[in-house]
Amino acid sequence: MPAQMHGDSICTGPIRGPLYGVGGGAFCHDAAMSAESPLYLSLADRLAGLAASGSLRPGARLPSVRALSEQHGVSVSTAVQAYRTLEDRGVIEARPKSGFFVRRARELPPVPAATRPPTRPVAVEIKSIADAVYDLLGEPGYVSFGAAAAGESLYANERIRRAMARSAQRHVDSLGRYATSLGVPELRQAISRRAVNLGCHLDHGNVVVTNGCTESITLCLRAVTQPGDVIAIESPTYFGFLRAMQALGLRAVEIPMQPRTGMSLEALELALDTQPIKAVLAVPTVSNPMGTIMPTASKRRLAALLARRGIPLIEDVICSDLAPTEEGRRAVRSFDRGGHVMLCGSFGKTLAPGLRGLGWVEAGRWSREVASLKRSFSGGGSTVVEWAVADLLEHGGYEQSLRQLRRNFSEQIDIARQIIGAAFPAGTRVTDPSGGFVLWVELPRSVDAIELYRRCIGQGIVVVPGPLFTTTTRYRNCLRLNAGAPWTPQREQALRMVGQLAAGLVAGA
Ligand SMILES: Cc1ncc(COP(=O)(O)O)c(C=O)c1O
The missing domain is CATH 1.10.10.10 (Winged helix-like DNA-binding domain superfamily/Winged helix DNA-binding domain)
Incomplete structure (x- = not known):
């Protein structure tokens, strides 16, 4: 109005x-x-x-x-x-x-400059503090800007409960049967139909239902690498990728990110020319933690670049449905003609946070290997939940729900940026994400984000310190903040407190 x-x-x-x-x-x-x-x-x-x-x-x-x-x-x-x-x-x-x-000038902080990670590969070793941070991410006793999860109230919880109950009633016999499939056909079909929104035409026979996007990515990494291999990743990158890579004994070469356009393809090309890179793992649409959407022309270029060299791209599309435009949602996979792009997703960000344990993968030319690895490592899933999710995707008003989510997240991000502009120390930069609900904050150099994290915990607030998003020693002065939950006076106050604590560290430096 x-x-x-x-x-x-x-x-x-x-x-x-x-x-x-x-x-x-x-x-x-x-x-x-x-x-x-x-x-x-x-x-x-x-x-x-x-x-x-x-x-x-x-x-x-x-x-x-x-x-x-x-x-x-x-x-x-x-x-x-x-x-x-x-x-x-x-x-x-x-x-x-x-x-x-x-106020006259909207005093919003500037966006960070492009990142500049070192160009050599590094063995992936999780920082010693990572487990402690991980365990606190979703702790209910804290005001959490930690886990990249949206507020429960934003989802269609009642519809989800009804779909679960319907599925349990309709498929009651399945509870007495041992599931051995790679996912119920209804869900595999629903996933391949939804992939059309990403510009992809998937054969549902190649879609494998997994225990979340993390498992999808792990299966893809296993299918195309051996311990010691080098993987190109975004810098900063989602810390869950680093955990998976460490578990598989992989090395990482980090590729610079431009907060508005994503992974630098020039730097990637140079790395491909000079390092024995076996695969690229990236989130080209609504990256984590920067919220970047790679321009369509770059997605096309990336597909061509990797196809020429026969190098697989493990493309994480977990947040693609949150991109505001149809063009932005388009996956790199939509430009892939040779089956070099392995597509991974899950439902924890878009359907309900509690469904993060249900994901999928369509691994292109490695589909057979990935299906076989899935059989080896975790067998079949919960068919009742799979049927319910298929029902929700096909008949549950999912599109309408996504439109509302995108609007909510965009408003919540605007508010977060305003508070950061008003309450964080001078010199702070913050991303202006193209989609999703997390922010990457670059504080003045004198702020040690791990010390800030500790002080925040002391005040009952969880943030994620920047060093968790890299294998290197970078991002010591950075934070990821989740703005996925609706703002309340308590959350606003807590975010201002993070700013005050950061200002205290600047003053004490
Ligand atoms: C980019 C990205 N990929 C994967 C995951 C993990 O997905 P899942 O919970 O389905 O394993 C996350 C969770 O935050 C994420 O941000």
Whole structure:
């Protein structure tokens, strides 16, 4: 709904009512979500959205607290809290004796420069602190910006529960049978049909259902490498890849990432010319931790580059459905004619966090090897869950749910960037991700992210320190922050606290 200024008033439509709140479950219009989101936060979010879209121009004077409360039928204290929230986020400013104004320059931190990892291969060794961080990622006792998981309330939980119950009823006999297949045909077909959205035409007979994307990637690595082999990866990269590579005794050569365009193909080509690289493992669409989407022309070039050399690409598409445009969702695999791209995905980011244990792989020319490895290492899965997920993908309003998720994540990321701009020390840089819900933050050089992590834990807050995303000694001053959960006053306060703790480390340096 466009905003209109009428003198002192902002008409944004009623705050109470069906559009209430920025959140909203994937399918709900939704009493449950409204009840969770305090009124002042809904009002603040709506005003922030108007400022972000330019409907409220920088420098514009906002209505007085009393006028705002009257316009929106909320109490004066709700209006005050909404303005305070926007001040904290750096969206508006209070000028003594004059009132509230939209801040002029949106003081958002700049995006980090391209990364510059060393060019030689390194044995993958997980940092000693990694297990401790990993164990705390999703700990319920903390305010967590740790695990790259979205808030539960954003998903169609009721539909998922119903699909599970339906599947258990309909396929009750299967509970008494021992599953030995590579996935129920209904799910393998549903996955291959959905891959059309990534521009890929998969033979469902080659789709193997796995215990999550991590298993898919591990199977692909096993199929195409031996211990000691060198794999090219993005830098920074998702730390789960490093864990898998360490377990398989692999070495990594890290390729620079440009936060807006992804892996440097020039650097990759140079590495391919000079190192005995056996495979490339990458997340070209909505990378983790940078949230980058590689431009389509680069995806095409990457496919051609690897096909020419006969080198496999293990392409992780776990977050591809979260890319905002159809073009952006297009996979490198869609340009592959020779079966050199092995496609890996799962449902933990897009369907429900609790479904992270269900993934899939279509391994191109290595499909047979991957299927055989799957039989060797983990056999069949839970057919009842597989049927339920097939049902959800085909008939569960998945597309509609994705559209809502993309909107929610984009708003949540904007808010996070505003808070970082307002509360983190000068010199901080932060990514402006093209999709997904994680942010990569580069703090001033004097900040040791592992020390910051420890201080955050002391305050009951989890962040992930940058050194976990590399095999090298880089990213000591970086953090990954998950903005997948809807903002609450407690989460906003916690993020500001991370900024204050970082500022304390700068001051102490
Ligand atoms: C890029 C990427 N790939 C794979 C995974 C792990 O997927 P799964 O939980 O399905 O094993 C994650 C989880 O955060 C991820 O970010």
